[in-house]
Amino acid sequence: MNLFNEITKIEFNALNELTLFKEADDRANNHYAIISDGMYGLKFSWNSEIEPVIIEVKPKVYSIGIDQHFAVVDFSSNTILLNLNLFYNFYDTKIFKEWIFIISELEILKVSRLDFNIIETYELPDFFSDIEFKGEVVEIRCSGGEIMQLKT
Numbered sequence: 001m002n003l004f005n006e007i008t009k010i011e012f013n014a015l016n017e018l019t020l021f022k023e024a025d026d027r028a029n030n031h032y033a034i035i036s037d038g039m040y041g042l043k044f045s046w047n048s049e050i051e052p053v054i055i056e057v058k059p060k061v062y063s064i065g066i067d068q069h070f071a072v073v074d075f076s077s078n079t080i081l082l083n084l085n086l087f088y089n090f091y092d093t094k095i096f097k098e099w100i101f102i103i104s105e106l107e108i109l110k111v112s113r114l115d116f117n118i119i120e121t122y123e124l125p126d127f128f129s130d131i132e133f134k135g136e137v138v139e140i141r142c143s144g145g146e147i148m149q150l151k152t
């Protein structure tokens with residue numbers, strides 16, 4: 001099943017689907033899309049030339065990250081469980097045990113997979129480079145060579 005489909009601005013404006021996120025100034029948006037499980041769908045738009053990162057968090061529940069936006073949607077109930085405007089550009093999403101790690105260029109958010117509450121925010125000393133999960137420790141490398149270790 002293809003969850004993500006790019007659409008035109010005209011199709012975006014004509015759709016009656018719930019809007020997940022879009023820029024306040026619509027002129028900034030270059031891309032429009034719908035994420036759908038075939039029964040429910042949500043539309044969203046973004047500005048950058050990269051594609052959104054879509055990850056299955058648990059059955060029928062997906063995360064979507066792009067630009068300075070991140071959301072978690074539940075297709076079993078057609079609801080938005082979490083919708084964040086990030087301070088920095090979104091990079092990636094990683095799932096580890098009961099946690100979702102939302103990675104942006106200078107910050108990492110740790111979110112519960114159970115109730116989708118933000119548990120902790122980690123400011124990075126430099127731009128994000130890599131993340132590695134080692135048992136009970138999360139190791140984060142930054143572009144300046146700094147390494148942070150977090151206990152889960």
